[in-house]
Amino acid sequence: MPDSTRREAEDRSEEGSVSLPDLGDSIDAVTFEQILEMDDEEDEREFSRSIVFGFFEQAEQTFKKMDDALKEGDLATLSSLGHFLKGSSATLGLTKVKDSCEKIQHYGQKKDEEGTIDEPDEAKCLERIKETLVAVKEEYAEVEKVLKKFYGS
Amino acid sequence: MFASTPLDSTFDIQNFTAHNMMTSGEVASNSTNPGSGSRSIDEAFAAFTPIPSVLLDAAFRIIQVSASFLALNHLTLDECLGSNVYDLVRSRTLVPGPTALRLVVDSAIAARNVYATSEQQATGRCHANLRAVPIFEGNELLYVLLEVQDTTAEHESRCAVNDQLDRNDTYRVLVDTVKDYAIFMLDTQGNVRTWNSGAQLLKGYKPEEIIGKHFSVFYGEDDIIFEKPRKELEICLRDGKVEDEGWRYKKDGSKFWANVTITCVTRNGVHIGFSKVTRDLTERKAAESQVVAAYEESAKLKSAFLANTSHEIRTPLHGMLSALTLLMDTSLTPEQRELGTMMEESGSILLQVINDILDYSKLSSGIFSISSDTAVSIPNLITSIVRSIQTTVKPGVSLATSLDLNLPTTAFGDPLRYRQVVQNLITNAVKFTESGSIDVHASLVEEDETSFTIRTEITDTGIGIEDIAIGSLFNPFTQFDTSATKRYKGTGLGLSICKSLAELMGGAIGFHPNPKEQGSVFWFTAKLGKINTLNRVDRLSAKFEASVLSPAPDSLELVRELAPGKRVLLAEDNFINQKVMLMMLKGLGFANVDIAMNGAEAVDRAKRKPLFYDLILMDISMPVLDGVGAAIQIREAGIDVPIIAMTANALKEDVASYLAQGMNDYVPKPVDRQILLKAFLRWLR
Numbered sequence: 001m002p003d004s005t006r007r008e009a010e011d012r013s014e015e016g017s018v019s020l021p022d023l024g025d026s027i028d029a030v031t032f033e034q035i036l037e038m039d040d041e042e043d044e045r046e047f048s049r050s051i052v053f054g055f056f057e058q059a060e061q062t063f064k065k066m067d068d069a070l071k072e073g074d075l076a077t078l079s080s081l082g083h084f085l086k087g088s089s090a091t092l093g094l095t096k097v098k099d100s101c102e103k104i105q106h107y108g109q110k111k112d113e114e115g116t117i118d119e120p121d122e123a124k125c126l127e128r129i130k131e132t133l134v135a136v137k138e139e140y141a142e143v144e145k146v147l148k149k150f151y152g153s
Numbered sequence: 154m155f156a157s158t159p160l161d162s163t164f165d166i167q168n169f170t171a172h173n174m175m176t177s178g179e180v181a182s183n184s185t186n187p188g189s190g191s192r193s194i195d196e197a198f199a200a201f202t203p204i205p206s207v208l209l210d211a212a213f214r215i216i217q218v219s220a221s222f223l224a225l226n227h228l229t230l231d232e233c234l235g236s237n238v239y240d241l242v243r244s245r246t247l248v249p250g251p252t253a254l255r256l257v258v259d260s261a262i263a264a265r266n267v268y269a270t271s272e273q274q275a276t277g278r279c280h281a282n283l284r285a286v287p288i289f290e291g292n293e294l295l296y297v298l299l300e301v302q303d304t305t306a307e308h309e310s311r312c313a314v315n316d317q318l319d320r321n322d323t324y325r326v327l328v329d330t331v332k333d334y335a336i337f338m339l340d341t342q343g344n345v346r347t348w349n350s351g352a353q354l355l356k357g358y359k360p361e362e363i364i365g366k367h368f369s370v371f372y373g374e375d376d377i378i379f380e381k382p383r384k385e386l387e388i389c390l391r392d393g394k395v396e397d398e399g400w401r402y403k404k405d406g407s408k409f410w411a412n413v414t415i416t417c418v419t420r421n422g423v424h425i426g427f428s429k430v431t432r433d434l435t436e437r438k439a440a441e442s443q444v445v446a447a448y449e450e451s452a453k454l455k456s457a458f459l460a461n462t463s464h465e466i467r468t469p470l471h472g473m474l475s476a477l478t479l480l481m482d483t484s485l486t487p488e489q490r491e492l493g494t495m496m497e498e499s500g501s502i503l504l505q506v507i508n509d510i511l512d513y514s515k516l517s518s519g520i521f522s523i524s525s526d527t528a529v530s531i532p533n534l535i536t537s538i539v540r541s542i543q544t545t546v547k548p549g550v551s552l553a554t555s556l557d558l559n560l561p562t563t564a565f566g567d568p569l570r571y572r573q574v575v576q577n578l579i580t581n582a583v584k585f586t587e588s589g590s591i592d593v594h595a596s597l598v599e600e601d602e603t604s605f606t607i608r609t610e611i612t613d614t615g616i617g618i619e620d621i622a623i624g625s626l627f628n629p630f631t632q633f634d635t636s637a638t639k640r641y642k643g644t645g646l647g648l649s650i651c652k653s654l655a656e657l658m659g660g661a662i663g664f665h666p667n668p669k670e671q672g673s674v675f676w677f678t679a680k681l682g683k684i685n686t687l688n689r690v691d692r693l694s695a696k697f698e699a700s701v702l703s704p705a706p707d708s709l710e711l712v713r714e715l716a717p718g719k720r721v722l723l724a725e726d727n728f729i730n731q732k733v734m735l736m737m738l739k740g741l742g743f744a745n746v747d748i749a750m751n752g753a754e755a756v757d758r759a760k761r762k763p764l765f766y767d768l769i770l771m772d773i774s775m776p777v778l779d780g781v782g783a784a785i786q787i788r789e790a791g792i793d794v795p796i797i798a799m800t801a802n803a804l805k806e807d808v809a810s811y812l813a814q815g816m817n818d819y820v821p822k823p824v825d826r827q828i829l830l831k832a833f834l835r836w837l838r
Contacts, residue, residue, distance in 0.1 A: 031823055038736040047736055055729050083774050088729035090801060090823040102801075117453055 026143045031093025045151065052147050055088055059097075059140055066104070066133055075122060078129055079108025094143050100136035104129050205301040211294045213238045213258070225301060238299070249283060258297055261285035269302070280308040335431040339415075341424055343368050343386055355433055357404035368429065371401045373408065389415045389427060401431065410438040463511050467504070474500045479827065482707065509646040512573075513629065516653040523657045525682055527813040529568040531607055532556045535595055538575050542583060549588045552579075557596040561605050565682030569809045570658060574651045575609055578675045581647065582613035589614025589672070598678065605681045606660065614672040618664060626664055627652040655679060708830040709741075715837045716742030719767040723748050724755035724783065725799070726775040730822075734770065737826060741833075752778030756786045759794065766794050768836055771816065773800040784815035795836035799824060 039045045062085045069077040082104030089097040106115035107125045119125055195217070199206075205222035207215055218233045226247060233241065239251045249257075249270055261268035262285075269284040286298040328336050328349045335352035337345055344367050348360040356363075356371065363370075369382035376382070376399065389395040394416050401411040412432040418425055477500065481493050539554045546552045575593075582591045592612045599606035618626060629649040648662075655662040659680030667674055721743050725731045731748060738746050747766075749755035752775050759766060769787070773780040784796050798811045798819035808819055818835060820828050 034737075034826060035733060038733070038740060051729060051732055054732065058727075058729060080774075084727060086801065087727045087772075087774075087822065091727075091730045091733050093823070 026094065026096045026139060027146065028093035028095050031091070035092060049151050052092065052151065055092055055094075056144060058088060059085060063133070063137060063140070066129075070126065070130060070133065073122070073126055075108045075110065075125055075129075077108075079105050082106075082108055094140075096139040097136055097143060100132050100139060103132050104136070107132065207233070207238065207299040209238055209258075209297040209299065211296070213297065215241070216296075222301065254283070257283055257285045258287075258299075261287045261297065262294060265289060280304045333432070335429075337429055338418070339368055339386075339427040339429055341426055343382060343427070346426065352431070355403070355409075355431065356401075362404075371431075373400050373402055376400075385413075385415055386427065389417050390424070393417050398434065409433050409435045459511060463507060466507050470500065470504055470507070474504070475827070509650060512650050513646045516650060516657075523570055523654070524567045524810075524813060526565055527568055528563050528684055529566045529571060529681070530563050531566075531571070531595060531681070532560055532562065534568055534572055535575060535593060535609065538572060538579065539593055542576070542579050545580075546583050546591070547587060550583070550586050551590045552583070552593070553590065554593045554595075556594075559597045560595055560607065561597065561681070561683070563684060564605050564607075565684050566679065567658065568813065570654050571679060574654050574658075574662075574677055574679075575611075577647045577651050578609075578611045578677070581675070582611050582615060582673070586613045586615035586672070589670075591615075603683055604659075605683065606678055607681060608676055608678045610674060610676040612667055612672065612674045614667065614670055617666055617671050617673050623664060627662065651677065708827070708834055712830050712833050712837075713742045715833070717744060719743060719837055720745040720765055721747070722755060722758055722766045722769045724752060724769065724775065724780065725749075725772045726751055727772075730772070734824065737824070737829070741826075741830070751775045752780055752783030755780075755783045756790075759787045759792055760790050763790070763792050768833070769794055769796045771796050771798050773798055773811070781811060781814050781816075784811075788815040797832050797836065 035048045035051060036045070039047050062081055066078060066081050069081065082101045086098050086101035086105060089101060102115075103113045106113055107119075107128045109115065110119050110122065110125055111117060112119055113128075199217055199219050202219050203221055204219070205225045206217075206219040207222055208217035210216050215233045215236050215238055218228075218230065222228070223230060223233065226245070228241075228245065232245075239254065241247070242251050242254055253270055257268055257270050265287055267284060267286050270282045281301055281303050284300045284302055286300065287294060288296040288298060328351075331349060331351045332354055333351060334349075335355040336349045337352050338347040340346050344365055345363050348358070348363055352363075353359060367382075369377060372382055385395050385397060394414065396415075397413045399411060399413075400408045401413070402408050410433070412434050414430045416428045416430075418428050474497070477493060477496055481490070481497070485493060535554060535556065539552060543552055579591065579593060590613070592610075594610045594612070596608055596610075597605055598608045627648050629646055652662045655677040660678035662677040663675070665674050666672070721738060723731065723734055723738070723746055725734060725748070735746060735748070747758060749758055752771075754777075755769065755771065756778065759769065771780040771783060775783075778786075780798060780800075784798075787794070787796065795817045796815060798808075798816040799822055800807065800811070800819060801822040811819055818832050820832050
């Protein structure tokens with residue numbers, strides 16, 4: 001079974017179809033819409049706003065912990081942090097951030113980016129995490145910008 | 154003075170009483186007096202000296218002769234005494250001849266000293282020489298003593314020495330010309346004593362540089378630290394021989410992969426050293442590791458390729474099928490519904506094909522593993538499989554199950570794989586049976602202290618198997634229906650996978666025609682381990698089965714009807730996901746949702762109120778105790794609330810292990826509401 005089954009939900013809830021601005025290809029529209037549908041009133045977007053801004057906070061904390069773990073060369077912690085942020089970014093449909101977090105999770109397990117082939121060289125894994133961490137921060141900055149604009153703050 | 158005729162070995166000198174070496178005048182009296190007591194020194198000497206001797210006077214007449222001499226030359230006393238020695242030699246053609254004899258005698262007299270002929274071959278293997286001892290008184294020659302000296306023993310030992318020399322020379326040439334092997338000798342202490350050209354070529358030392366040095370110079374530091382050279386010699390002394398492979402070092406410091414044989418060398422039972430033969434296997438080693446690396450590389454590529462391909466194909470296919478399921482939930486015209494059904498059928502066949510190919514490639518590469526420590530209830534398993542297939546049976550066909558009462562309620566095995574085989578066989582029967590019946594029968598055929606052997610038999614009244622196809626039935630890519638129209642679809646891998654699986658489960662698989670009518674009987678056996686603890690499994694294994702979905706028209710409405718009053722426990726550590734899940738559950742009408750921040754908390758809550766929750770949603774990766782660990786503990790506490798795993802690790806193997814360890818179902822992350830709805834419908838109704 002895939003972990004990324006996507007489809008247009010045909011039975012949108014009674015709030016009606018949500019019209020979304022273009023969020024670019026960093027955000028999976030279907031997943032994010034699912035969150036938006038949980039808002040009581042479209043204008044306020046109180047629930048989704050709290051989730052999104054809660055995520056910003058979580059992401060920044062996690063990146064900091066990742067930086068620290070990288071300094072320590074602590075692959076196991078990096079992997080579990082990657083997994084942690086993968087979960088919440090996936091929930092929001094932040095595809096690129098999620099993919100990068102998954103890579104960090106795999107590198108931290110001393111595997112290749114797909115998680116299929118072992119990579120026993122810890123230094124190499126750390127180097128890859130370092131590169132991915134730079135990339136994921138950029139990806140995060142991009143979605144943060146888009147989402148902040150969306151929420152008008 | 155020694156005969157060329159063979160010496161009679163039985164000749165007994167003690168019985169040769171010819172009272173020898175006596176003067177001519179004494180012959181008569183002494184010949185009658187063989188006793189030893191009254192014998193003169195001369196007589197005793199003549200009779201018993203082991204050296205064949207003749208005493209000549211100055212005119213070379215024989216005046217005394219020893220018994221041993223007479224025996225040696227087959228002469229009698231009378232023939233000798235008084236005769237001129239040259240006449241005797243000439244007349245009896247003794248060896249050496251008169252010329253040589255004269256030379257010895259004359260030389261001895263001239264030198265006034267002992268003189269001997271060179272060694273001569275006497276009879277057979279015997280060798281001897283003749284020695285002349287001149288006896289002077291002043292300048293006057295009184296006597297000449299001739300003695301035959303038997304040098305056979307010395308000769309033989311010298312021959313042996315010569316032979317050895319020859320042999321050593323030969324081998325030395327052989328050894329020296331060997332260029333590919335270092336062959337050399339060590340003394341008992343391990344110091345190098347010889348050095349062949351192969352050794353020089355291989356190790357780079359010249360003989361003068363290395364001879365006398367200890368052989369440990371060829372070893373690396375690690376080996377020296379572990380005292381490998383010393384240990385090798387010890388083992389060699391004990392066992393006579395030692396063989397080793399490892400890195401050895403040349404004079405220039407470069408290393409090579411060596412095969413070394415050290416043999417203990419002894420001579421006459423005394424240990425004199427060791428022989429050492431070293432071969433350079435670097436190239437072979439390199440070739441070997443290249444082959445291994447190439448193989449590993451290709452295996453990796455293959456597995457990566459398979460993983461990628463399957464992912465690439467399955468993901469869109471699942472998307473398509475899920476969308477199709479949703480489409481089928483809408484109101485469709487009968488034509489649209491029929492087309493949709495066709496798409497669903499083809500899609501699920503395609504999915505099966507992809508799964509089969511993946512399984513087959515895993516089975517054929519031997520990386521397929523089977524678990525034997527999951528508790529499984531065969532009766533429940535079979536009942537649930539039959540139930541799930543029931544809906545696909547053609548009208549007019551009955552599908553029935555009969556289970557022997559002696560079947561164990563639970564045993565250790567691999568429920569997933571067992572299910573796969575049973576399902577495959579029943580599905581085949583359903584596919585090929587247009588009317589009549591399909592009977593599934595399971596029985597216990599064998600039992601010992603640790604295991605059950607269970608036989609499952611599927612009898613149908615379908616088209617049966619043509620005789621010609623029976624032999625190749627379980628070969629991969631074999632299909633019964635090769636007609637152009639191909640009514641029956643598939644890869645032809647199913648039965649071959651079943652065969653491998655049955656064998657992996659310690660059993661066998663087979664076919665025979667339906668004995669009563671047209672149709673087939675497929676059976677397989679599997680060995681399952683016995684278990685003593687009969688706790689959680691019975692209730693659970695039946696619930697493992699995610700039944701085939703027959704989607705209701707509106708899952709959302711159904712769930713909303715079910716939700717009020719249901720109590721759900723959500724175990725999730727990431728608060729973002731927590732909040733989203735909570736909201737989603739709230740939207741579906743669940744008012745009673747408890748939160749656990751980790752697995753331990755979930756176990757705690759579940760245990761405190763064992764009958765309270767109707768369902769647990771369990772994240773897999775959580776701190777303190779992960780979801781799988783929590784599920785295990787909840788099951789161990791005897792609580793059989795449905796647990797749905799939530800995970801982004803949606804690999805088939807992962808899911809299988811979650812299910813095996815107590816989970817009932819799973820939804821992939823990020824959680825899609827539609828998938829969640831289906832799961833709720835499976836477990837809350």
